[in-house]
Amino acid sequence: MTLKVLLLLAIHLFQALAKPVEGEGPTVSLSAGTATGTSDGSVDRFLGLPFGTADRFDAPQPAPSWEGTYDASQYKPACIQKFQYPEEARNRTNSWFNIPGPPAGESEDCLYLNVFTPAGASEGSELKAVMFWIFGGGFSFGTGTLPLYDGTSFARNQDVIVVTINYRTNVFGFPGSPDKPLTEQNLGFLDQRLALDWVHRNIRAFGGDPDRVTLFGESAGSGGVEVLVTSPPDPLPFAGAIMQSGIASIAVPNRNSADSWKKLVRAAGCQTNDTLACIRALPALALKDIVERERLSFLAIFDGATYKRTGRADRLASTPDEPRIARVPVLFGSNADEGGVFVYGQTSIRAFVVRLLPTNIANIVNKVLDRYAKDNSPSPVNKQIAKIVGEFNFGCPAKIIAEESAKVGIPSWRYYFDAAFENTQIFKGSGAYHSSEINLIFGTYPRGGVPYQARVSKVMQKMWADFAKDPSNGPGWAQAPKVSIFGAGVRAGESGAGKPVMTMRHPGSIDRRCFLYKGIYKAAMFR
Template structure:
């Protein structure tokens, strides 16, 4: 995977210096944009790329986004523009590992507060009013960018005649300032950025061959949480007709946002006045590099607050009551799923499940986890069962269930229970070109390169090529006809990609099949009390 990403990075840089008379040109609301064209080896169609288009004016720190300022001369959209300010927390070993695994190579144009831009990938031929897939990246609301080569939409667009849009949005303290001087409805700035980008698509995507009435939003991890927030706290009007959630949701959130606490610590660290609004104005005047240094070294968390505007205080109730009151949520067809080893990257170096549980459960039990609960968990995940050969396997499985699979299964059940067309997938494969480390399995985010087609094709196995082909088709089929679905039955059925294929194996027969959700979720009853409130 790393080699293909580096190749793509160099490919983009080669376009950065100038444009030619033959480059594709589009006229949008803000003015003329000039992109580039390229061919895709796996597709008979070429792709036009329009990169780094501003969907908002240069942002004012800690203020909601505004529409872009029109330009009078053609805008060079042949190269990526800066990502938003990133946060990779210390200690150094942790920071280095996350950067290597999830951000290498990093954003091609660096990072800046002036980062509210998006990228459009559109096929050169095919139908004119194409389905649109609008990607919201993950990164725990701390890091990430729509410009990462992992999210290059060229292969996806060319192979399936769809338009792919990837976006930046403000992150960490810049996306979730915890100042009480700000109205609650202006503290989830990151979510407001996403909504303005989605609004931009409605106004401009037709210029790129996309149909604004056929938009599917999709995202992974924090991006999937953002998609869920758009569903359960929908904008008016709703600017999408379908949604896909990869390994994340915002219906169940184990803990509330720490942004206010983090804000207080930043105010103290910068010697700003403790009182508001003086603290807010003081922080506004500090260099971004100084704030970045503070939040990374102190490992400060940031997340959305429940403002009942961009993030509902009652998302589950809204979904469950939406059959009687449809305006509570966006009642659109949904597909959601998880990977088999969501927890693998978080249990590196650990080999004591009981000690791990005692530490992990302190979030729910500050005075110490009841030992009968710890023993109950250990009994539910016995060593020696298929897939649980080692202590690390067991901890990985526990984290996968608690953080991803079990909450997603309940959201899916709730959704289909109120007559929303709902599908579910499960990704269970790993390949030599994409392993983070030996035994990483189908780790958190591993499916993304399969959907976007950005894995290393030179080292790809036949199974890898086949799984990616089937995943791209399923995602595209869903976007083109959401009510028909991705190609397998609705919940409780689950479409499985990979079927347990592991690095070094060749098994085309396990590319995709379906199983019953109850077989996949058999341990989730143990964790129900965390979610069913």
């Protein structure tokens, strides 16, 4: 027998062994067919379930049905990722937020989701609350398959069902092409909605309650959650919403995707009138390479359907009789050191603040600089810049939207995460940086740290789950404007022994500089 034949036999044998035998793992009957996952005895996992399909730059369509039993034992690829040059910044973003990266690589065939359930949960058992996770990444990169978002701990410890999804990002998700109708520009948001619709139609088969679905997300994922709240699908497919470090309705306008599309067309050398067809014809990785090297940004636009310009105004005008938005219970929050990852290496506070703030209100720059210099002196300049970015982009928007929600009678809670641990620091002094709470909430933090880390994780995870189980009663602390502080300011190298995990506080000391930005946020309502 030749070596080639032996190799082929070995490959076929491996493939046969890698596929679960029908009936071996937990099995569910879905609208598209039957799927078999895996179980460790306490948690059942169904990975890589297809919820949609889409050609490049087209709106997603429901995934087709399949024959036989679908193998849901392995993750499927992430959508195409984009990490911006220059090389140093690109490598830094990868090392901080993408190592280890997507376990199955990346592909344009990426509209898959993952379901984690307590073992044995089924349609015939008592239905469980569902937590629907939308990842962050600046609408440039990210995937629901990262180890950081493994839902095993949540499902095992809190008796909830966790769903993590993929959606298209960067040019593949928010192309900005003038040849696409306005309603097909925010493809990433359409992907999220289709995944949510899939959950609403299928989650009962996993033992999940379609009437108790809570959205939660961080950063751009949090923005995606808020967009679903302010531009809700009908009928409403969720009962609560948790927004971690990201508010879309109060954001200052970003760079224009339409301008990036024009630059992309030039860089790709498209000479034809049909530039959309020209870009579609490029190999995926060639398109990705152009977008990265040209440093092009493709972000969500106001389309009047998935993302409304009037989100904040609609919230303020919302009443039970004329809701305008989804009047579901909400939980907002931010971290103590959000800004550090965005200003790494910055040394000129004035130059950075001028770039950060809109040019039409540059007169506020001196007020901002003076106030932070007084409050943070003698903090290093970089720390002052980080604090400005953190409060302007995350902390103050969380405060304002939480309080405005409460003002119109929407049950509203707020948290502030203020803990840092040696085994999760991404650079020296990074503190409670942007996204650092996620591994505690999911229970995916590295083991072997101080006991206080495990205590914080246990409490936060339970409170997130409590919110999902009964959004009207909330996570277990007083509603806004009160704020729950997690972590007691513990920093890397400290044990946290004797420190409380959670304290309640009036937010005055946290929000004392938010008045500086009120004019900017108000202007953003009418941009």
